[in-house]
Amino acid sequence: MTQRDRIVLMVVGALVVLAAAYMLVLSPEKKRASEMQAKVETARTQLSEAQSKLAEAQQAQRRYTAAYASIVSLGEAVPADREVPSLVYELDHASSKDSVNFESITAGGSGSGSSGSASAGATSATSTAGAAVGGFQQLPFSFTFKGSFDQLYKLIGRLQGFTVSNKDGSVKVSGRLLSIQGVTLSASTGGESSPASHELTASVTASAYVLPAGESLTSGASAAAPSGASPASSGASSSSSSPATPAIVRPLR
Amino acid sequence: MRAVNLIPAEQRSSGMSFASLAGRSGGAAYLVVGVVCGLALIALLYGLAAHEINSKQGESERLSAEAAQAQAQAAKLAPYTRFVAMREERLKAVQQLANTRFDWAHSMHELGRVLPSDVALSSVTATVGSTAAGSSSAAASSSASSASASGAAGAGAGGSVSSVTPAGSTPTFTIAGCTTSQSEVALTMDRLRLIDGVSEVSLQSSAKGSSSGGSGGGSNGGCPSGDPTFTLQVTFAALPQPAVKTPPIGTSPAADTSSANSGSGKSGTEGQGR
Numbered sequence A: 001m002t003q004r005d006r007i008v009l010m011v012v013g014a015l016v017v018l019a020a021a022y023m024l025v026l027s028p029e030k031k032r033a034s035e036m037q038a039k040v041e042t043a044r045t046q047l048s049e050a051q052s053k054l055a056e057a058q059q060a061q062r063r064y065t066a067a068y069a070s071i072v073s074l075g076e077a078v079p080a081d082r083e084v085p086s087l088v089y090e091l092d093h094a095s096s097k098d099s100v101n102f103e104s105i106t107a108g109g110s111g112s113g114s115s116g117s118a119s120a121g122a123t124s125a126t127s128t129a130g131a132a133v134g135g136f137q138q139l140p141f142s143f144t145f146k147g148s149f150d151q152l153y154k155l156i157g158r159l160q161g162f163t164v165s166n167k168d169g170s171v172k173v174s175g176r177l178l179s180i181q182g183v184t185l186s187a188s189t190g191g192e193s194s195p196a197s198h199e200l201t202a203s204v205t206a207s208a209y210v211l212p213a214g215e216s217l218t219s220g221a222s223a224a225a226p227s228g229a230s231p232a233s234s235g236a237s238s239s240s241s242s243p244a245t246p247a248i249v250r251p252l253r
Numbered sequence B: 001m002r003a004v005n006l007i008p009a010e011q012r013s014s015g016m017s018f019a020s021l022a023g024r025s026g027g028a029a030y031l032v033v034g035v036v037c038g039l040a041l042i043a044l045l046y047g048l049a050a051h052e053i054n055s056k057q058g059e060s061e062r063l064s065a066e067a068a069q070a071q072a073q074a075a076k077l078a079p080y081t082r083f084v085a086m087r088e089e090r091l092k093a094v095q096q097l098a099n100t101r102f103d104w105a106h107s108m109h110e111l112g113r114v115l116p117s118d119v120a121l122s123s124v125t126a127t128v129g130s131t132a133a134g135s136s137s138a139a140a141s142s143s144a145s146s147a148s149a150s151g152a153a154g155a156g157a158g159g160s161v162s163s164v165t166p167a168g169s170t171p172t173f174t175i176a177g178c179t180t181s182q183s184e185v186a187l188t189m190d191r192l193r194l195i196d197g198v199s200e201v202s203l204q205s206s207a208k209g210s211s212s213g214g215s216g217g218g219s220n221g222g223c224p225s226g227d228p229t230f231t232l233q234v235t236f237a238a239l240p241q242p243a244v245k246t247p248p249i250g251t252s253p254a255a256d257t258s259s260a261n262s263g264s265g266k267s268g269t270e271g272q273g274r
Helices: A003-062 A064-077 A084-097 A115-127 A149-160 B018-022 B028-076 B078-099 B104-114 B137-156 B182-192
Strands: A101-107 A136-147 A163-165 A171-173 A179-187 A200-210 A247-249 B120-128 B171-178 B198-208 B228-236 B255-257
Touching: A003 A064, A003 B028, A003 B078, A064 A171, A064 A247, A064 B078, A084 A101, A084 A136, A084 A149, A136 A149, A149 A179, A149 A200, A149 B104, A163 B078, A171 B078, A179 B104, B028 B078, B104 B120, B104 B171, B104 B182, B182 B198, B182 B228
Parallel strands: none
Antiparallel strands: A101 A136, A136 A200, A163 A171, A171 A247, A179 A200, A179 B120, A247 B255, B120 B171, B171 B228, B198 B228
């Protein structure tokens, strides 16, 4: 073996020693480091998700008072209970504004009836509910009004105007949400109406809505905090009372 | 005299030969130094990696703890999130129901506006969703009731119905009345086409008859004998899909109250049905 061969062998041996040291000691450590880096990235992602959820929850907490007022306002349009007396009151109030004679209300559809049937219809409404619509339950009614054409169409607009959706996404609530399905106008046949009076009888079939059975208006929430939460430290002050009508329910910002 | 080389035999080669560079150890010393340096470098890198692992582990634990804390706080405030979500859902549902309604007041106002002055109406039957209505005032009331019944039944079937006046349903007005001549009936049909949103005006009947109880049946508003009584059907365009605006995200007050201004129908008429 020449000296050159010896040197080559020694170089190869040294490289083997270094490679073994790298593979046995450094490489696993580097692998662990990269695994740890991935773990950190995961933890960072989880943190950012949790933080965004928290920010959302904090924003919800800040908007709670406004949201509570909105829910209460919407409760006027779609109450938790049938609230037939308030509906009758609203109809009577609206018809008197237009000098229209509010003749009758019948629960469950099919118009015609006398004023005597109004109370019966109203009370029987408590036992008649339609199918769930958009999460709400329908309450079909038939109303009969007497008045001139002009008065009647204004009244019909007023009935649908109890709850109006504005273009900006807000909802104006001044009474029950009513969807009119049909209107029949015919000449009044009552004794006191003459052809000259142009008095018409309008039979209106419409549906009011109530919240689904078992769902309360605020789901147990109070003005200060929702059910199952401690009161908000900021922003949840008073304003728990039902807002004066009409309420404008605006999108939360 | 013979020259004697006093330089040791291993150092005699002139210049920088490999053997001279390797030295007496034959280069082993350099290799040892190289290996030691390599091992030192590996040790240094190992130390750095271990330090990195420790710091990453600490960071990971800190981040996990922070995430857990944030999650706990968010869970504590979850009722607020649920309440706001419930409010959004209800608002959307109310908007959807309100937006799928037919504008009765405007259409009736238009009806009164376009009718010729010498037309007398005995009945107007308007429905949403039913394809056909009765042709007389007697049938009118029954069609109104059947419309409500079909609406309830449709909803009862569940599924696609989202409103009692769902998008896609067609409002129709069935108008019975009389006028002075058949050409006035034609004029009336032309005028009815001017109503906003009308897609079709069709004639069901127009006949000269007796003053009451003719083809229209029921009360006819006191039409003179010999005047034609007619029944027309006005079909409107199908109700459009409701445009529910998604509430924007931001921060500002939500509910607001304003002074009384209850929604009335559009006021003012130029002509009216009799």
